[in-house]
Amino acid sequence: MTRExxxxxxxxxxxxxxxxxxxxxxxxAAGIDWDPLLQRARDGERGASQRxxxxxxxxxxxxxxxxxxxxxxxxxxxxxxxxxMFAKLASYRAEQPFPHWVARIALHACHDQLRRxxxxxxxxxxxxxxxxxxxxxxxxxxxxxxxxxxxRDGLALVQKLLETxxxxxxxILQLLDLEQKSVREACLLTGWGESKIKVTAxxxxxxxxxxxxxxxxxxx
Amino acid sequence: xxxxxxLTWENLTARVRAxxxxxxPEAPFGYATGLVAxxxxxxxxxxxxxxxxxxxxxxxxxxxxACLLAIVLPRRPDPDAAGILLDPPTPIALSPTxxxxx
Numbered sequence: 422m423t424r425e426x427x428x429x430x431x432x433x434x435x436x437x438x439x440x441x442x443x444x445x446x447x448x449x450a451a452g453i454d455w456d457p458l459l460q461r462a463r464d465g466e467r468g469a470s471q472r473x474x475x476x477x478x479x480x481x482x483x484x485x486x487x488x489x490x491x492x493x494x495x496x497x498x499x500x501x502x503x504x505x506m507f508a509k510l511a512s513y514r515a516e517q518p519f520p521h522w523v524a525r526i527a528l529h530a531c532h533d534q535l536r537r538x539x540x541x542x543x544x545x546x547x548x549x550x551x552x553x554x555x556x557x558x559x560x561x562x563x564x565x566x567x568x569x570x571x572x573r574d575g576l577a578l579v580q581k582l583l584e585t586x587x588x589x590x591x592x593i594l595q596l597l598d599l600e601q602k603s604v605r606e607a608c609l610l611t612g613w614g615e616s617k618i619k620v621t622a623x624x625x626x627x628x629x630x631x632x633x634x635x636x637x638x639x640x641x
Numbered sequence: 642x643x644x645x646x647x648l649t650w651e652n653l654t655a656r657v658r659a660x661x662x663x664x665x666p667e668a669p670f671g672y673a674t675g676l677v678a679x680x681x682x683x684x685x686x687x688x689x690x691x692x693x694x695x696x697x698x699x700x701x702x703x704x705x706x707a708c709l710l711a712i713v714l715p716r717r718p719d720p721d722a723a724g725i726l727l728d729p730p731t732p733i734a735l736s737p738t739x740x741x742x743x
Contacts, residue, residue: 467678471677472673474672474677475667478666478668479666503680508684560653561647562645563648575657579657598651600656633648634648
């Protein structure tokens with residue numbers, strides 16, 4: 422497949438009437454009757470296909486951005502996901518909501534992309550930036566009066582920690598712990614079994630807590 | 642150490658989750674049009690592609706036919722067995738006295 426990027430330079434002028442909420446396919450699907458749109462897209466109607474792209478763009482962009490490594494450009498993968506969606510459109514059987522079906526394609530594309538990249542070795546104290554150290558300090562500060570509030574720098578630190586995990590562990594923790602999806606939702610989105618998700622999440626959290634405990638010991 | 646919270650993944654993510662998530666961007670102008678045009682271009686079967694597909698199918702068909710014929714057709718007859726047709730048994734050989742005990 423060609424990986425040429427579509428021109429994304431200029432902002433879209435005409436807003437889609439019902440844009441799905443970021444990262445929440447169930448919310449984005451509300452109020453949209455997908456079946457006629459899908460049927461028209463299957464029949465090769467370009468307008469319907471374009472409408473599908475416009476409706477799904479925010480949701481898929483959000484998913485890909487959340488699951489790819491920091492600094493990676495999500496646009497190439499986004500284009501790949503849309504192409505896969507069109508290629509598989511005839512096989513969609515409406516056994517699950519259409520946005521979930523597309524989200525699963527996107528998550529599996531992210532998983533494949535992460536598998537191609539080497540996982541970062543364990544996070545060491547020397548890998549931490551000043552902001553990371555401040556964030557760690559804020560987490561362990563018991564005095565809430567000194568707590569600077571929600572950790573904006575914490576996301577970078579969380580991403581660094583997630584990069585030390587296997588792709589599957591990473592995707593599961595992102596869904597459960599950061600996007601606050603239930604295990605059931607994670608099952609629907611990934612297609613993986615409930616017990617697999619629970620066990621993988623438990624192991625991944627244990628790994629991260631071991632790393633954090635070691636880092637805590639090194640903080641002066 | 643009693644006045645410190647344990648540094649755990651759960652405590653860390655609790656802080657991160659409190660940060661409002663920025664809204665996902667909408668598709669840039671012309672993105673959907675370009676992407677759908679590319680998809681239609683890509684999915685259109687090319688003449689060369691269909692020709693090579695037919696060539697491949699023909700080759701597979703010929704191979705399958707050859708295998709089938711090799712199984713179905715009788716094996717080459719034993720050249721020694723042809724003599725019985727050319728030289729039928731002599732009357733002596735057919736007489737009951739030729740075979741002792743019969």
